[in-house]
């Protein structure tokens with residue numbers, strides 16, 4: 001189970017499920033499907049890079065962060081309702097990528113380094129959007145409730161894990177590595193579980209409002 | 211020396227981001243819980259207000275019904291009884307006129323007898339309308355049977371009545387509520403639903419008395435505002451709440467109406 005092979009498999013099956021009824025669904029659904037596809041693709045590429053060329057994840061992690069930020073921002077832009085919330089989403093979706101990309105333009109070397117700032121800036125807004133969506137729909141299970149919970153839970157926990165990982169590196173502790181990686185895999189499974197429930201709700205419990 | 215200081219800045223940077231991330235996640239959580247609490251409380255208050263409004267509407271409908279009922283009684287008394295008694299009194303005056311022939315006298319007396327009989331009949335009918343006497347004398351089940359008979363005798367509708375409950379006949383107030391509910395339901399089924407088949411069934415389920423009412427009429431959408439303007443359904447609601455019960459209405463256009471309510 002801790003083999004990431006199964007993770008890819010789950011991710012791929014989920015992608016397939018989401019793309020089966022793709023054309024009949026709304027905008028939010030389509031964006032979400034592309035998010036799943038993108039994540040699968042980037043994960044796949046990064047694992048192959050590691051296997052074939054020994055290039056470490058750092059390289060793809062930049063893509064991953066940026067891709068996740070942009071597409072999930074769009075995703076939440078279709079879900080959030082109030083003017084202020086949308087204002088925040090739309091301004092960040094322009095400002096943040098420009099800022100992050102400009103750093104590489106001025107200092108291309110950074111492209112091959114891990115950037116805590118980047119991860120932080122690209123993840124935190126998504127967590128905030130997810131929380132906003134949860135807040136908007138208190139007491140009711142509205143659009144993409146389960147997907148939102150999955151995203152939030154995963155981002156929250158994985159950020160913690162990631163921070164622990166960093167903390168460990170800072171203090172040069174060597175143990176725990178596998179433990180943290182395994183927890184991360186479990187978290188991903190949980191996330192996919194929520195996405196699967198979301199898919200089921202959309203297709204089988206229509207009255208529950210996608 | 212240089213590498214150590216470089217390492218140190220890296221370390222400080224890392225620790226700084228870690229702290230920042232922890233802090234901001236913490237902040238997000240706190241803000242979320244704070245605002246959710248506020249929102250939930252607000253929603254609770256709104257819900258309570260809605261409930262109060264609803265209660266007020268029920269009360270209002272009771273008052274309106276009372277007024278309407280009074281108006282109807284006044285009208286009945288005026289049209290059916292007062293007018294007849296008026297004519298009776300006129301006729302009685304006529305009797306006083308001197309030199310009336312035998313034939314004229316009999317005609318006037320017959321008129322008087324006729325009219326008083328009609329007035330009597332009408333007053334009886336009005337009284338029965340107000341409080342069906344069978345209810346008091348023979349109990350609710352007999353009252354419902356009589357009601358059902360009245361509908362069945364029109365041949366336009368067939369009403370089936372089944373009962374496996376022993377009503378407490380001393381409790382006339384409660385029985386009257388149930389009777390009136392059925393009266394209004396039957397009324398609606400015939401008037402709006404054009405139903406040809408109606409079934410009324412009383413059963414007990416886990417010490418709860420239940421009444422299931424089904425008609426095969428045109429049905430209606432109960433949630434539609436247009437169907438909530440009448441007094442009939444609202445009175446049914448308030449009567450059921452007087453009975454300490456709950457009710458469910460299932461109906462769709464063209465699929466008849468099913469109403470289930472329980473009472474203690």
Ligand SMILES: Nc1ncnc2c1ncn2[C@@H]1O[C@H](COP(=O)(O)OP(=O)(O)OP(=O)(O)O)[C@@H](O)[C@H]1O
Nearest residue numbers: 398399402403427429430437440441442443444467
């Ligand atoms: N059994 C039924 N079949 C079809 N429609 C119904 C039935 N019962 C109620 N309705 C619909 O619900 C509406 C509300 O009924 P309600 O008894 O409250 O008012 P009403 O009968 O129009 O007036 P009132 O009872 O105050 O004289 C009706 O106008 C009718 O459209």
Ligand SMILES: [Mg+2]
Nearest residue numbers: 398440442443
């Ligand atoms: Mg009515």
